Amino acid sequence: MDRGQPDETTVRAAVALAGRAPSVHNSQPWRWEAGARSLHLYADRARTLPATDPLGADLVISCGAALHHLRVGLAALGFRAKVHRFPNPALPDHLAAIEFEPVEPSESHVELASAIPRRRTDRRAFSSWPAPDEMLRQLVETARAEGVEAHVVSGKARDELLIAIGKAADIQEADPAYRAEIRQWSGVYPGASAGVPAASIPAGSHQYGNLRMREFAPGSLIQGDRGLLGDDAGTLLVLSTSSDDDLSRLRAGEATSAVLLEATAAGLASCPLSQPLEVAETRELVRDEVLGGSSCPQLVIRVGWAGFNADPLPATPRRPVIDLLRDQEQK
Ligand SMILES: Cc1cc2nc3c(=O)[nH]c(=O)nc-3n(C[C@H](O)[C@H](O)[C@H](O)COP(=O)(O)O)c2cc1C
Numbered sequence: 001m002d003r004g005q006p007d008e009t010t011v012r013a014a015v016a017l018a019g020r021a022p023s024v025h026n027s028q029p030w031r032w033e034a035g036a037r038s039l040h041l042y043a044d045r046a047r048t049l050p051a052t053d054p055l056g057a058d059l060v061i062s063c064g065a066a067l068h069h070l071r072v073g074l075a076a077l078g079f080r081a082k083v084h085r086f087p088n089p090a091l092p093d094h095l096a097a098i099e100f101e102p103v104e105p106s107e108s109h110v111e112l113a114s115a116i117p118r119r120r121t122d123r124r125a126f127s128s129w130p131a132p133d134e135m136l137r138q139l140v141e142t143a144r145a146e147g148v149e150a151h152v153v154s155g156k157a158r159d160e161l162l163i164a165i166g167k168a169a170d171i172q173e174a175d176p177a178y179r180a181e182i183r184q185w186s187g188v189y190p191g192a193s194a195g196v197p198a199a200s201i202p203a204g205s206h207q208y209g210n211l212r213m214r215e216f217a218p219g220s221l222i223q224g225d226r227g228l229l230g231d232d233a234g235t236l237l238v239l240s241t242s243s244d245d246d247l248s249r250l251r252a253g254e255a256t257s258a259v260l261l262e263a264t265a266a267g268l269a270s271c272p273l274s275q276p277l278e279v280a281e282t283r284e285l286v287r288d289e290v291l292g293g294s295s296c297p298q299l300v301i302r303v304g305w306a307g308f309n310a311d312p313l314p315a316t317p318r319r320p321v322i323d324l325l326r327d328q329e330q331k
Contacts, residue, residue: 004102005037010077015039015325017073019318020116021257022272023062024053025185026196026316030066032325040328041067041096047194049185051177058274060246061299063095064253068146069116070098071254072261076105076113085250095250115264120313122269123201124223125208126304128230135266136235139303142262143239148255149295151238160289161236161300162210164276169212171279187217193319200316208232211302214275224309234304236273238286240295252298259301269306272299 006014015032023029029047033040043063045056053059071081079100087097136152143150153161172178188195201219209232239255241248256272263270276282277297286297 014073018066018070021065021069024058029059030063033328035328039098043093051181060249061253064250065257068254068257075109115261119264125232126234130233142258143255146255153236157290164282164285168275168279168282199314234302237301239299244296271302
């Protein structure tokens with residue numbers, strides 16, 4: 001064993017935890033290569049969703065979320081990840097090279113890592129109790145520590161965001177290629193290792209007030225008595241960056257993971273929403289009308305309390321580590 005370096009089992013455990021990251025349509029568009037004293041993250045372009053994500057922005061954000069999950073997992077396993085983002089300009093799909101430095105895991109590292117297997121995308125109605133301002137401030141701080149702004153959207157800006165979400169849904173749903181892609185990637189049978197299972201999609205309508213959630217294949221998740229919940233008080237956060245390149249998207253993905261894990265650790269339910277940023281027209285609307293033209297929107301995240309009587313959500317499937325990780329020499 002190389003002293004001060006993670007052994008093979010530790011690297012595999014960290015890659016397995018990274019694999020639990022959220023990704024657009026649960027496409028898991030990443031792969032890893034292990035070097036002698038390093039680990040490398042690559043975008044897996046074979047898992048692109050051309051109709052949903054024509055810019056490839058969600059793909060890089062998803063990889064960023066996996067990178068942050070890896071960092072959190074490694075820290076709990078006793079290693080600080082030293083990350084070099086886009087280490088080789090000639091290889092734009094080589095998203096990160098990671099080196100390891102031993103650290104003593106702290107209680108907060110372990111707490112955050114333990115949120116990884118508990119986190120779920122919750123597409124159900126949230127309760128009428130809003131998330132406390134102090135918790136929202138903490139989520140904003142968490143994103144900022146990753147170099148990303150998180151805007152808590154309210155008032156007129158929130159109305160504009162809801163309009164943009166509805167408009168994006170109309171535009172996407174009118175596109176046969178988008179509808180085919182949604183059919184291919186959701187409602188998948190048990191035993192599939194990717195895609196959004198019916199068990200994670202609410203049965204029946206899941207529009208909450210003026211918020212339209214993405215339509216997947218028909219779902220089987222029972223929402224319980226919505227009447228008991230009152231009006232959904234979910235909060236919308238918009239994550240944004242100062243530039244709109246792949247480095248910004250990778251960072252936005254890391255911030256996404258950080259915010260979602262922090263929210264999970266605090267007991268909040270959460271759901272990423274990317275539709276308004278997948279369509280050029282509504283991406284511009286969000287930038288100009290919601291953020292006042294000041295920065296580039298990357299992802300919307302909805303947070304709130306799950307209904308007081310809500311069942312735990314099932315885990316979504318993941319690709320096995322053996323399909324995600326190979327040694328560098330095996331090229
Ligand atoms: C970049 C990105 C965009 C996403 N967009 C949406 C979305 O628009 N609507 C939605 O319901 N879920 C969205 N998700 C959540 C994924 O569908 C979810 O992470 C995936 O199905 C795995 O499930 P899990 O998060 O419960 O593990 C998004 C996730 C990411 C990382």
